[in-house]
Amino acid sequence: MRCKFCEAKAQVELKGRGLALCREHYLEWFLKETERAIRRHRMLSPGEKVLVAVSGGKDSLALWDVLHRLGYQAVGLHLELGIGEYSQRSLEVTRRFAEERGLPLLVVDLKEAFGFGVPELAELSGRVACSACGLSKRYLINQVAVEEGFRVVATGHNLDDEAAVLFGNLLNPQEDALVRQGPVLPEKPGLAARVKPFYRFSEREVLSYTLLRGIPFLHEECPNAKGAKSLLYKEALNLVEKNLPGAKLRFLEGFLEKIQPRLKGEEPLLRECERCGYPTTGGVCSFCRMWEGVYRKAKKRRLLPEKAQFRPQVVPRRGA
Amino acid sequence: MRCKFCEAKAQVELKGRGLALCREHYLEWFLKETERAIRRHRMLSPGEKVLVAVSGGKDSLALWDVLHRLGYQAVGLHLELGIGEYSQRSLEVTRRFAEERGLPLLVVDLKEAFGFGVPELAELSGRVACSACGLSKRYLINQVAVEEGFRVVATGHNLDDEAAVLFGNLLNPQEDALVRQGPVLPEKPGLAARVKPFYRFSEREVLSYTLLRGIPFLHEECPNAKGAKSLLYKEALNLVEKNLPGAKLRFLEGFLEKIQPRLKGEEPLLRECERCGYPTTGGVCSFCRMWEGVYRKAKKRRLLPEKAQFRPQVVPRRGA
Numbered sequence: 012m013r014c015k016f017c018e019a020k021a022q023v024e025l026k027g028r029g030l031a032l033c034r035e036h037y038l039e040w041f042l043k044e045t046e047r048a049i050r051r052h053r054m055l056s057p058g059e060k061v062l063v064a065v066s067g068g069k070d071s072l073a074l075w076d077v078l079h080r081l082g083y084q085a086v087g088l089h090l091e092l093g094i095g096e097y098s099q100r101s102l103e104v105t106r107r108f109a110e111e112r113g114l115p116l117l118v119v120d121l122k123e124a125f126g127f128g129v130p131e132l133a134e135l136s137g138r139v140a141c142s143a144c145g146l147s148k149r150y151l152i153n154q155v156a157v158e159e160g161f162r163v164v165a166t167g168h169n170l171d172d173e174a175a176v177l178f179g180n181l182l183n184p185q186e187d188a189l190v191r192q193g194p195v196l197p198e199k200p201g202l203a204a205r206v207k208p209f210y211r212f213s214e215r216e217v218l219s220y221t222l223l224r225g226i227p228f229l230h231e232e233c234p235n236a237k238g239a240k241s242l243l244y245k246e247a248l249n250l251v252e253k254n255l256p257g258a259k260l261r262f263l264e265g266f267l268e269k270i271q272p273r274l275k276g277e278e279p280l281l282r283e284c285e286r287c288g289y290p291t292t293g294g295v296c297s298f299c300r301m302w303e304g305v306y307r308k309a310k311k312r313r314l315l316p317e318k319a320q321f322r323p324q325v326v327p328r329r330g331a
Numbered sequence: 332m333r334c335k336f337c338e339a340k341a342q343v344e345l346k347g348r349g350l351a352l353c354r355e356h357y358l359e360w361f362l363k364e365t366e367r368a369i370r371r372h373r374m375l376s377p378g379e380k381v382l383v384a385v386s387g388g389k390d391s392l393a394l395w396d397v398l399h400r401l402g403y404q405a406v407g408l409h410l411e412l413g414i415g416e417y418s419q420r421s422l423e424v425t426r427r428f429a430e431e432r433g434l435p436l437l438v439v440d441l442k443e444a445f446g447f448g449v450p451e452l453a454e455l456s457g458r459v460a461c462s463a464c465g466l467s468k469r470y471l472i473n474q475v476a477v478e479e480g481f482r483v484v485a486t487g488h489n490l491d492d493e494a495a496v497l498f499g500n501l502l503n504p505q506e507d508a509l510v511r512q513g514p515v516l517p518e519k520p521g522l523a524a525r526v527k528p529f530y531r532f533s534e535r536e537v538l539s540y541t542l543l544r545g546i547p548f549l550h551e552e553c554p555n556a557k558g559a560k561s562l563l564y565k566e567a568l569n570l571v572e573k574n575l576p577g578a579k580l581r582f583l584e585g586f587l588e589k590i591q592p593r594l595k596g597e598e599p600l601l602r603e604c605e606r607c608g609y610p611t612t613g614g615v616c617s618f619c620r621m622w623e624g625v626y627r628k629a630k631k632r633r634l635l636p637e638k639a640q641f642r643p644q645v646v647p648r649r650g651a
Binding site for chain 1: 501502504506509560563564567570571575578581582586588589590593
C-alpha cells in the first residue's frame with residue numbers, strides 16, 4: 012500500500028480513518044491532529060507553559076515529545092511511586108528522554124516525601140493499590156502544578172483509556188464521574204486545568220508515533236494493573252472496534268456531544284482542606300485523610316517514630 | 332451443590348445472583364421474579380388480557396407459558412414472515428405449543444396479507460432485511476393489538492437483548508432511542524402499551540426455564556441475524572459479565588435509574604397516518620411509505636398487476 016500523500020510505501024494503516032501513511036507523513040499527521048485537538052478544545056495557548064505528567068510509558072513520552080515539537084514550554088513531572096524495579100526503570104527511561112533532549116524534568120519521590128511507596132501505602136491505608144496510587148498521583152501532580160506556577164497539566168490518556176473509563180462509568184453509573192469525564196477539565200482556584208491532547212488517538216496510533224520517532228519507552232505494564240477492570244473494558248471495546256472500525260471514537264465523541272451536556276448538574280462546592288489548603292468537598296481532603304491514617308497505623312506498628320508528622324507539601328527535585 | 336431452599340441437587344446456578352436451585356424451586360423462583368417485575372413496573376393488572384408476540388424461540392414461548400401460569404389471559408400473536416423454512420418451522424413450533432395447551436393463537440402471514448415476505452420486501456424496499464422486518468413487526472403487532480382490543484403487548488426481550496440494545500445506542504448515541512428504551516412503553520391513542528416482563532433475566536436464565544419446563548422451541552437463529560451488530564454487542568458484554576458477574580444487570584438498571592431520567596426531552600407530536608390512521612410523526616407512517624414504494628417497484632417489474640393496491644389493514648387468522 013502507498014502513502015496517501017506521496018509515493019512512499021505506507022508504514023501505518025489507520026483503519027477507522029481510511030488512511031495509510033509513510034513514516035514522514037504519519038509523524039506530520041500526528042502532530043497536526045494533536046494541534047487540532049488542542050485548538051478545538053482550547054487546551055493551551057500558543058507556546059504556553061505546560062506541566063506534562065510523564066510515567067515513562069509510550070503515551071506520556073510521546074505527548075512530551077509532541078508538545079515540545081509544537082512549540083509549547085513542556086516541563087515533565089515524574090512521580091517515583093516506589094513500585095520496586097518497575098518504578099526504577101520508569102524513572103530511568105524518563106530521565107534519559109529528558110537528558111537527551113535537554114528538557115526540564117521535575118521528580119517527586121513518594122517514599123522520600125512521605126516515608127512510604129505505593130505498596131506500603133496500599134497496605135497501611137487498606138486501599139487497593141490502584142486506588143491509593145491514583146489518588147496520590149492526582150493530588151501531587153496538581154500540587155506541583157500550582158506551586159510551580161503552571162496553569163495547566165497535560166496527560167497522555169488516549170482514546171482507548173478514555174473509552175474504557177467511559178464504559179466503566181456507564182456499566183456502574185456514577186453521575187459525577189460521567190459529568191467530569193472529558194478532554195478538558197477547566198482550572199479552578201487551587202486546581203490546575205487538566206488536558207488530554209491525545210484523547211482522539213487510539214493506543215495503536217500513539218504506539219506507532221512513539222516507534223516511528225524512535226523514542227525508547229518502558230514497555231511493561233505496572234505490575235499492579237494485572238486483572239484491572241480497565242483492561243477488561245478495553246478488551247470488550249476492542250472486540251467491537253475490530254468488527255466496526257471507528258466504534259470507540261464514535262462512542263466517546265457521541266457521549267461528549269449528545270449525552271454529557273444533558274447530565275450536567277450542580278458543581279460541587281469546594282472548600283480549602285484544613286490540612287493542606289487544596290480544594291476539597293469535605294473538611295480534610297482524601298489525600299490528607301489517607302496519609303494521616305497511614306501515619307497513625309505506621310506509628311502503632313513502630314514503622315515510624317512517635318514524633319513523625321505527616322506534611323502534605325512536597326518539593327520536587329530538578330531531575331534532568 | 333444443593334438447592335438453596337431444599338435438600339435436592341441444584342440444577343441451575345445463578346452466578347450474578349449467588350443462587351443455586353433445584354428444578355422445582357427454579358421454576359417457582361422464575362415465576363415469582365416475573366410477577367415481581369410486572370408489579371414493580373405496573374406492566375399488567377391481575378388477570379389482564381395481554382397479547383404475547385411469539386416467534387417460536389425460547390424467550391417468547393417461555394413468556395407465553397409464564398404469563399398463562401400467572402393467570403393472565405395471554406393470547407399469542409405469530410407473524411409468518413416468509414423467511415423460507417425458518418419461518419415455516421417457527422410457525423409449526425408455535426402452533427404446537429398453543430394446541431397442546433389449548434391457548435388462543437393469532438397468525439398474520441406477511442405474504443398472504445401484502446404479497447411479499449421479508450426477503451422480497453427487503454429487496455424491493457432497498458432496506459436491510461432486519462430493518463424491513465423490524466419495522467413490519469412493530470407495526471403489525473400494534474395494529475393487531477389495537478384492532479383486537481388489547482391494551483398491552485408483551486414481548487420476550489431478556490436482559491441480554493436489552494443490554495445489547497442499550498450498548499448499541501450508547502456506541503452510536505441516538506437520544507430518542509435512549510429515551511424510549513425500557514421495560515415499559517406506556518400506551519397512547521392508537522398505540523398499545525409494550526411491556527418486557529423478562530427484561531431482568533439473562534438469556535441463560537430464560538433458556539434454563541424453557542428447558543426445565545420441557546417446552547420445545549426453535550433453536551436456530553433467524554438466518555438474517557448472521558453478523559448482526561446485536562450479536563457483537565452481546566459478545567462484548569458477555570466478556571465483561573464473565574469476569575464481573577452481574578455487570579449487565581447493573582448496566583441496564585443503572586442507566587434506567589440514573590441516566591435516562593436526565594435525558595427525557597419533549598415527546599414527539601404524533602398525528603394519524605394519512606393512509607392507515609395509526610400514529611406517526613410525519614404525514615404517512617414509515618410502514619405505509621415502505622409498502623407503497625414496494626408496490627410501485629413491484630408493478631414496474633410486473634411482479635404485481637397494475638391494479639394491485641396496498642392496503643395496510645390485516646385480519647389475523649385464528650391459528651390454533
